[in-house]
Amino acid sequence: MPDEQIKHVVCGVIFNEYGQVLVGRRRAGVDYANSLEFPGGKVEHHETHEQALIREFEEEVGITVANFKLIYEQRVNGTSEPFHIYFYLIKDFFGQPYGAEGQEVFWLNVDEIDYNRFPPATQLLIQNFILTNNYLNEIYG
Numbered sequence: 073m074p075d076e077q078i079k080h081v082v083c084g085v086i087f088n089e090y091g092q093v094l095v096g097r098r099r100a101g102v103d104y105a106n107s108l109e110f111p112g113g114k115v116e117h118h119e120t121h122e123q124a125l126i127r128e129f130e131e132e133v134g135i136t137v138a139n140f141k142l143i144y145e146q147r148v149n150g151t152s153e154p155f156h157i158y159f160y161l162i163k164d165f166f167g168q169p170y171g172a173e174g175q176e177v178f179w180l181n182v183d184e185i186d187y188n189r190f191p192p193a194t195q196l197l198i199q200n201f202i203l204t205n206n207y208l209n210e211i212y213g
C-alpha cells in the first residue's frame with residue numbers, strides 16, 4: 073500500500089501535576105481489546121494531527137488539549153490493516169478527564185506502568201520515552 077494512503081493515528085500522552093499519566097482501557101470487541109492505551113484515534117480526511125488530537129480528546133475523555141509535541145512515531149502493520157501512529161506529548165489541558173465513551177480512564181503512576189498491557193507500538197513509546205525518563209526534560213526541563 074502506498075504510504076500516502078496509509079491511515080494516520082494520533083495519540084496523546086498527558087501528565088498531571090502529580091506526574092501521573094492518563095491511560096484508558098480499550099473496550100471489548102475492538103482490536104487490542106481490553107489492553108491499555110493512550111487516548112487518541114484515526115485522523116480524518118482534511119484534518120491536521122492537531123485537530124484530530126483535539127477532537128479525539130474531547131470525544132473520548134471530555135477534556136480540551138493544547139500545546140503538543142511529537143515524541144514518537146512508527147509504522148504499524150496492525151491486526152487488519154497497516155497504519156502510521158504518532159504520539160504527542162500534550163502540555164496543557166482543561167477539564168477533568170472521564171470515560172466519555174463508557175470506557176475506563178485513569179491516572180497511572182509512572183512506576184506502576186506495565187508496558188506489556190499496551191499495544192506493541194505503545195510499548196515502544198513507553199520504553200523509549202517514559203521509562204528512560206526522557207519525558208521529564210520535555211515537561212520540566
Ligand SMILES: Nc1nc2c([nH]c(=O)n2[C@@H]2O[C@H](COP(=O)(O)OP(=O)(O)OP(=O)(O)O)[C@@H](O)[C@H]2O)c(=O)[nH]1
Binds near residue numbers: 191
Ligand atoms: N488510541 C490508541 N490507539 C492505539 C494505541 N496504540 C496502538 O497501536 N493503537 C492503535 O491505533 C489504531 C486506532 O486507534 P483507535 O482504535 O483509538 O481509533 P479511533 O479512536 O478512531 O476509533 P474508531 O476506529 O472506533 O473510530 C487502533 O488499531 C489501535 O489499536 C494507543 O496507545 N492509543
Ligand SMILES: [Mg+2]
Binds near residue numbers: 111112113132
Ligand atoms: Mg480511540
